[in-house]
Amino acid sequence: MLKPEQVRRYFDLPQPVLTAYLNTNPAKPANRKPEPRFLTWLKAEAKTISRTLPLEEQKVFQQQLERVETFLRDRAVRGSGLVIFAGPKAWEVLAIEGEIGDEARWGGPYVAPFLRLMGEHKPHEVVILDRKGARFLRYQMGEVTEVAARPFDVNTSSWRKKDMGKVAAAPVRSRRGAAGVVKKTRGSQRATFDRRMDARYARLCAETAHQATQLAARENLHTVFIAGAGQMLAEVANGFSRDSARHVVKIEKDLGRVSTRELARHLAPAIARWERLHEAEVVESLLGNGRKTVIGMDETLAQLQQGRIRRLVLAGNMDAKLRRCLRCGLADRAADAICRRCGGEREIVAVGEAALELAWKQNTEIEIVSGEAGERLEGAEGIGGWLRQPAEARIAG
Ligand SMILES: [Zn+2]
Numbered sequence: 001m002l003k004p005e006q007v008r009r010y011f012d013l014p015q016p017v018l019t020a021y022l023n024t025n026p027a028k029p030a031n032r033k034p035e036p037r038f039l040t041w042l043k044a045e046a047k048t049i050s051r052t053l054p055l056e057e058q059k060v061f062q063q064q065l066e067r068v069e070t071f072l073r074d075r076a077v078r079g080s081g082l083v084i085f086a087g088p089k090a091w092e093v094l095a096i097e098g099e100i101g102d103e104a105r106w107g108g109p110y111v112a113p114f115l116r117l118m119g120e121h122k123p124h125e126v127v128i129l130d131r132k133g134a135r136f137l138r139y140q141m142g143e144v145t146e147v148a149a150r151p152f153d154v155n156t157s158s159w160r161k162k163d164m165g166k167v168a169a170a171p172v173r174s175r176r177g178a179a180g181v182v183k184k185t186r187g188s189q190r191a192t193f194d195r196r197m198d199a200r201y202a203r204l205c206a207e208t209a210h211q212a213t214q215l216a217a218r219e220n221l222h223t224v225f226i227a228g229a230g231q232m233l234a235e236v237a238n239g240f241s242r243d244s245a246r247h248v249v250k251i252e253k254d255l256g257r258v259s260t261r262e263l264a265r266h267l268a269p270a271i272a273r274w275e276r277l278h279e280a281e282v283v284e285s286l287l288g289n290g291r292k293t294v295i296g297m298d299e300t301l302a303q304l305q306q307g308r309i310r311r312l313v314l315a316g317n318m319d320a321k322l323r324r325c326l327r328c329g330l331a332d333r334a335a336d337a338i339c340r341r342c343g344g345e346r347e348i349v350a351v352g353e354a355a356l357e358l359a360w361k362q363n364t365e366i367e368i369v370s371g372e373a374g375e376r377l378e379g380a381e382g383i384g385g386w387l388r389q390p391a392e393a394r395i396a397g
Helices: 004-011 037-051 055-074 112-120 157-164 184-219 230-238 260-287 297-305 351-361 371-378 390-396
Strands: 017-023 081-087 090-096 103-107 124-130 133-140 143-151 223-228 247-252 293-295 309-315 321-325 346-350 365-369 383-387
Touching: 004 090, 004 112, 017 037, 017 055, 037 055, 037 103, 055 081, 112 351, 112 365, 124 184, 124 230, 124 260, 133 184, 133 260, 143 184, 143 260, 184 223, 184 230, 223 230, 223 260, 230 247, 247 260, 260 293, 260 309, 260 365, 260 371, 260 383, 293 297, 297 309, 297 351, 297 383, 309 351, 309 371, 321 351, 346 351, 351 365, 365 371
Parallel strands: 124 223, 223 247, 309 365
Antiparallel strands: 017 081, 017 103, 081 090, 124 133, 133 143, 293 383, 309 383, 321 346
16 A cells, blocks of 8 residues: 555655665566566666766665565565665565556655656545445555444334334335335334434434545545445435535445455446546646646746645656756756756756656645546646645745
8 A cells, every 4th residue: 555654754765775666567477487577677777777876886786786686586576566665774665556667766765656656546435335334445556455344233122112112023124205104003113113213324324424534534535435325325425524625426336245355346447437537627627727727847847846836737658858956956848957046967857757756745736647638638748736825835835
């Protein structure tokens, strides 16, 4: 699971470190060979990196490379991706589900691919509803973890004795509002029972919505998907307060009996479909929003460097480059090799990487769009964002 706390920790690792992102997906035959493909790739890439380093640093680099190689050889690598940070004073390994590209760097911890993954795969909340209760789950990159559960207590034995006299068998709860034809005493008992049952379920649904809201806020989950059926699904969905900025999406599916392990398979298509729609909406809204937004590379980067962007939107396949000052970080598309602000040396860096790192440092929300939404954003050079309100800009600046 990708969490912002992890990125913060990686960002602060003591330099220098060798950062390696490796696609270890065992579904690829080349990754199952005695010398797996990702290891061959890393060795070749390391040669390229090593050539650019001063002699005394090459030794430190080689030590860390050997450490990583040994780790990769000694251990059956599970999962489809692996991120390693290795330095004289650092060692971090993280397994990642989902496709990642191979990348390696030496120097400061390289977290941009990580930020990109987080921008692409926002964690969501899923609530699985049935008459027995609600399960609360975290969903990210096809992985599901159960966070909490709330069994619905609908024990009615005390009602019958106290208030309702004898009811022969536990009555089947009728649909809400449809109490049916009331016949004689037995019928009116049934109606009373149904009303109380409805009230009980209404309260449980409201409590479920409340708990889901709190969990989403606490864990910073992007969208709440509620899977269930009928009246309960509608009631829980309606229980979310309207001013909550979070999206609430209904999935009409009774998954109450599906185990947590199996859930991802059932949920992934619906969540992926919603994400595509959401990305398209984000881009349309960005391109049509005028005053509160910026689009295009120069303007967006300028605003971003002044801490004025609240939410950054980036096309996933963007590969443009720019120059960034190694000393003060000033980045733009000018071809100057020397920084006009501080005179520092400027390195060539991908726009996406520079933008992601700036956004991360400023607590800017990052949204990566792909597919059709990404193509649409390319009309605006693949980058744009929403500006902070004036008060927010002051806090950030
Ligand atoms: Zn500079």
